[in-house]
Amino acid sequence: xxxxxxxxxxxxxxxxxxxxxxxxxxxxxxxxxxxxxxxxxxxxxxxxxxxxxxxxxxxxxxxxxxxxxxxxxxxxxxxxxxxxxxxxxxxxxxxxxxxxxxxxxxxxxxxxxxxxxxxxxxxxxxxxxxxxxxxxxxxxxxxxxxxxxxxxxxxxxxxxxxxxxxxxxxxxxxxxxxxxxxxxxxxxxxxxxxxxxxxxxxxxxxxxxxxxxxxxxxxxxxxxxxxxxxxxxxxxxxxx
Amino acid sequence: xxxxxxxxxxxxxxxxxxxxxxxxxxxxxxxxxxxxxxxxxxxxxxxxxxxxxxxxxxxxxxxxxxxxxxxxxxxxxxxxxxxxxxxxxxxxxxxxxxxxxxxxxxxxxxxxxxxxxxxxxxxxxxxxxxxxxxxxxxxxxxxxxxxxxxxxxxxxxxxxxxxxxxxxxxxxxxxxxxxxxxxxxxxxxxxxxxxxxxxxxxxxxxxxxxxxxxxxxxx
Numbered sequence: 001x002x003x004x005x006x007x008x009x010x011x012x013x014x015x016x017x018x019x020x021x022x023x024x025x026x027x028x029x030x031x032x033x034x035x036x037x038x039x040x041x042x043x044x045x046x047x048x049x050x051x052x053x054x055x056x057x058x059x060x061x062x063x064x065x066x067x068x069x070x071x072x073x074x075x076x077x078x079x080x081x082x083x084x085x086x087x088x089x090x091x092x093x094x095x096x097x098x099x100x101x102x103x104x105x106x107x108x109x110x111x112x113x114x115x116x117x118x119x120x121x122x123x124x125x126x127x128x129x130x131x132x133x134x135x136x137x138x139x140x141x142x143x144x145x146x147x148x149x150x151x152x153x154x155x156x157x158x159x160x161x162x163x164x165x166x167x168x169x170x171x172x173x174x175x176x177x178x179x180x181x182x183x184x185x186x187x188x189x190x191x192x193x194x195x196x197x198x199x200x201x202x203x204x205x206x207x208x209x210x211x212x213x214x215x216x217x218x219x220x221x222x223x224x225x226x227x228x229x230x231x232x233x234x235x236x237x238x239x240x
Numbered sequence: 241x242x243x244x245x246x247x248x249x250x251x252x253x254x255x256x257x258x259x260x261x262x263x264x265x266x267x268x269x270x271x272x273x274x275x276x277x278x279x280x281x282x283x284x285x286x287x288x289x290x291x292x293x294x295x296x297x298x299x300x301x302x303x304x305x306x307x308x309x310x311x312x313x314x315x316x317x318x319x320x321x322x323x324x325x326x327x328x329x330x331x332x333x334x335x336x337x338x339x340x341x342x343x344x345x346x347x348x349x350x351x352x353x354x355x356x357x358x359x360x361x362x363x364x365x366x367x368x369x370x371x372x373x374x375x376x377x378x379x380x381x382x383x384x385x386x387x388x389x390x391x392x393x394x395x396x397x398x399x400x401x402x403x404x405x406x407x408x409x410x411x412x413x414x415x416x417x418x419x420x421x422x423x424x425x426x427x428x429x430x431x432x433x434x435x436x437x438x439x440x441x442x443x444x445x446x447x448x449x450x451x452x453x454x455x456x457x458x459x
Contacts, residue, residue: 057320061324096317096320096321100257113325
């Protein structure tokens with residue numbers, strides 16, 4: 001049931017119930033309710049400042065909800081935040097890597113912090129095309145290579161929920177294929193992927209569901225299959 | 241076991257970054273050196289005064305170096321990634337505290353050698369006892385410092401706030417270390433200061449990791 005957001009909470013990969021987050025008096029995200037089944041890809045679209053990144057950070061437990069709640073594979077975002085972190089990997093817009101460490105050292109650090117100190121770092125470097133620069137410090141890498149490193153840091157955790165915030169920035173064709181491969185790999189393992197992006201055309205064929213936000217509120221929630229390209233464009237612009 | 245490995249990974253990473261950047265060691269080393277030279281010039285270089293000069297220099301160097309414990313993560317935009325790794329945030333505390341302990345220990349050893357050269361203090365004869373006091377002092381400073389580094393992370397004007405918080409809180413450590421070092425160098429009785437220092441360290445080591453977790457709950 002890949003294109004159905006109405007599965008029960010028990011079967012869900014992600015469940016959000018009136019999820020909201022306020023910064024001072026300003027709501028960044030409000031009244032977001034959806035249920036995402038396992039093996040699904042959710043595309044989150046919306047204009048700038050629509051709350052896409054805040055929503056991903058809420059699901060990653062980087063932020064606590066001000067209102068409502070949610071769960072990831074049955075684990076509550078607030079009460080079981082650590083269990084959610086075990087299941088989740090979040091790739092933000094920055095690489096989250098240390099400039100003075102080499103690519104290999106950064107990846108080994110991520111593996112150790114994920115409780116996988118014996119992870120085959122060399123294999124992961126090869127998989128994301130970073131072997132030639134494995135012993136270079138991160139500060140000399142291009143933004144695309146840094147993005148690949150961020151993807152590898154998340155991927156090696158074999159997450160059940162992968163949260164990607166604007167994952168296509170700076171990536172070449174091979175890098176874009178890497179994001180697609182990572183998405184497929186996660187869903188094949190029974191996990192789900194949430195992708196927030198302005199470049200929705202890149203992922204619309206792989207996405208099962210759409211959540212469009214405007215000014216922090218959902219304006220469209222539903223299966224992608226029922227939407228035309230024009231609907232998607234309007235939703236991404238926050239006009240639905 | 242997993243927690244120990246995570247803490248070790250954080251400590252190794254922090255020390256590796258510091259070794260390659262040498263930002264904290266350079267800044268704290270320069271401040272400590274200047275303090276020792278300045279205070280030595282002002283109050284004289286008698287061995288009896290060396291204890292106070294040593295630990296005042298350590299205290300001010302720590303004020304400068306401690307914010308770097310977490311500031312590096314903010315500068316690199318790596319803090320959120322670090323906090324989103326699974327596991328207790330106490331492990332991050334222990335890793336960062338261990339790295340800071342190593343850095344402050346290295347600084348203390350260098351200052352002791354400098355003190356021996358400039359003040360004519362017989363450091364080698366009292367090496368064992370001085371190292372013991374040094375361990376108590378450095379552990380106390382690191383335990384409190386790691387917590388405060390997290391506390392002032394997103395505060396504007398943290399450079400001003402850090403001495404205002406650290407110096408009063410670390411006063412028992414600095415005072416205890418001054419009295420104990422003085423007692424060692426002059427051969428007088430230490431009184432209750434060893435007990436004060438040990439108690440302070442024990443409380444810091446027990447309480448600070450818990451508070452660190454609360455402080456780092458959400459950034």
